[in-house]
Amino acid sequence: MASPARRRPENVAGDIYVDDTCIDCDTCRWMAPGTFDRAGEQSRVHQQPATPAELQRALMALVACPTASIGTTQKHDLKPVLAAFPDRLADLDGRPEGDGATAGPHGVYHCGYHHEDSFGATSYLLVRPAGNVLVDSPRFAAPLVKRIEALGGVRTLFLTHQDDVADQDKWAKHFGCERVLHAADVREATRDVERKFEGEEPVRLDDELLVIPTPGHTAGSSCLLVREQFLFSGDHLAWSARRGHIIGFRDACWHDWNKVVESTRRLLPRRFTWLLPGHGRRCHFAPDEMAARMQRCLDWMERGS
DSSP: OGGGGBBBBSSOOSEEETTTTTTOOOOOHHOOTTEEEEEEEEEEESSOOOSSSHHHHHHHHHHOOOOOEESSSSSOOOOOHTTTSSSEOOTSSSSSSTTTTOSSSOOEEEEEOOOOTTTOOOEEEEOOTTTOOESSOOOOOOHHHHHHHHHTTTTTEEEOOOGTTHHHHHHHHHTEEEEEEEEGOOOOOGGGGGGEEOOSOOOEEEEEEEEEOOOSSSTTTTEEEEEEEEEEEETSSSEEETTEEEEOGGGGGSSSSSHHHHHHHHTOOOOOOOEEESSOEEEOOHHHHHHHHHHHHHHHHHOOO
């Protein structure tokens, strides 16, 4: 739990606050931008929630925070907040929740419950008739486990790269799911992964799932393309609100930046409408617009960022 004694002085007065254990992962800022922003090298509350909807989003950020750095001075009923995860983003045809998405459970969800071991990386759940897919590992938290059980469990656990594996072993043991990870990124904690693939050629897992190796951030970094709608990009690419376009993480590239550029170039012919990263922010555009955004990203990379 966050500590009132460690409340950052940059927070505005009121119920919700961030303490000085924040690791600046950005999760709360993109989940509830009306409440949280950045001051210095950490997050803060810049405005207390003014509506029930804003309060809900702020409390969801509290639950998602990987370091329990968000606290409240008042008591809140967190049951509806816990029940909000995983949070549905879109249906399987890419239509956003609340914007024409079809009813029913199938679709893409934000798992919440970010893990400190992954520096707060985002994990996603793909719920589909052919078997659910967990992309990277959230915390193995009982409320989330129960909700995912109710949605049909997990058939496949796709790990984008070596950094965001977190509680993958617990998820695999509980659901008996097949884990998928590029062999170049296998480490001691992932040596028992069931499916290790090699090389830089795409690997088809089934009719809807295509693994696209995108080395650069790490040697085995890979994306998952689903139904030509969703690209789960791990730490390869993300939307930058500050720059206003898609970027790669040159300052957080652990293998080879030139490989990041090359891998991005090979993604250009791929069609998708959602970019869903582990770090950074997601974005959604019509196919032609997304293609233009990807080209702009590559141009930016080739100019030397």
